[in-house]
Amino acid sequence: MRSIVDFAPDDVILDRAAILGSQGIPGDADLTDNFERIYSEAIDLYQELAQPAGIVSGITISRFEEVFRGEGRNEPANPVEDIFRRSGYLALFAVTLGAVLSSRVTELFNNGDYASGYMLDSVSSFAADKLTDLAAAYLKLELTDKDPAASSWRVLGYSPGYCGWHISGQKKLFEVLRPDETGITLNESCLMSPIKTVSGVLIAGPGEIHEFVNSYPFCDTCRAKSCIGRMRNL
Template sequence: MNDIKVMGCLKPTYNKSLILSRLGYDKHRTAISNESLRGIGRLITYAENTLSIMATYRIIDISYIDSPRVVLEDGTILSGKKLSELLKNSCQALVMGATGGAKIMELIEQLQVEGKMSDAVVIDAAASEITDSALDFVMSIVGQYLKPRGKFLTKMRFSPGYGDFEITQQKDFYRLLEAQNLGIKLNEACLLIPEKSVFAIAGICGEKE
């Protein structure tokens, strides 16, 4: 399973309450009418139908960890204290990425041009959460593969830009995943294009095969 896997036309399950949280709603503190909820629900569905989600992943051995450095089998060096802590009991790493495609950003930009800023904000939040949910799907698939082999994934995953896991390390993920095959580009600031794209890493615990 060390080869790069690519999955297209994904419709990952997602938690609508997390989209509401991205919008600043707190069910214990924020009052929102049923009419508003229905409107938000329609926009979330609109976002879901506009997204064209693809995901990719690979499993790679970890050679050694010398905090904050994590050295992968191909010589790639990742760096981050929290990252090395996450992976300290892992013999391998799951490197993964997902993208929502270009059309969703075109929709958001069009809504902004039309002055429909509130709609654009909801679509943006929904697109972010749904695309991120594709990584949950990847972890679920890989977790099922690992279980009969006596292995398991760390519960958490980290993305470049989290804490001292610097955004510049997107370059390593881009190369490891050959992300250009998903239509993803990396700009000079190491930001992903389309914007609704994400990379992450999780640990695999258990003995190597």
């Protein structure tokens, strides 16, 4: 299964509290009129400029072993390897908000409008992460159509640069996925373009396969700690 998936900006539910929280601002904070204006303008720009799209491509466990191995720089012990070996289905993915929105963020910073640039960057980063959830929902629907038993599965995304999967893993992932038909590219430094892009593997299976104790050595330096909330919602 290999599919190009188009989303609408409205498909992403923008969480005001989470977006403000990423800037260290409590979601229930009493904001100034100017700050409210900046936030509202960022939302409007997102709705106007975002061109969310992605690609989802099924892959066997044996083939993904090669992708995951990459350049051999992964952490010796990591949760992703344990999880994908117990999966019911795997799919590589890449999702993006498109080049236009990313360019506007850069333009705002270049013009010295740092407050607006930072706010639009926060909105865009939140939306890009949520595109992974939309890709996961798309895959689950496809799997359930073929086998109703998959309706009880959980599909979660894992990306190079997190959970012990070295960022250089992007190279092998892009070599196999070939997402350039969606306008997504990778440079020699493993940076994706457009900037607001997420790639990785979607792992589908019973919810319990995604559970692990976040006590790996690299967990101490992880700033996201998103695994905690994800496991809580299994």
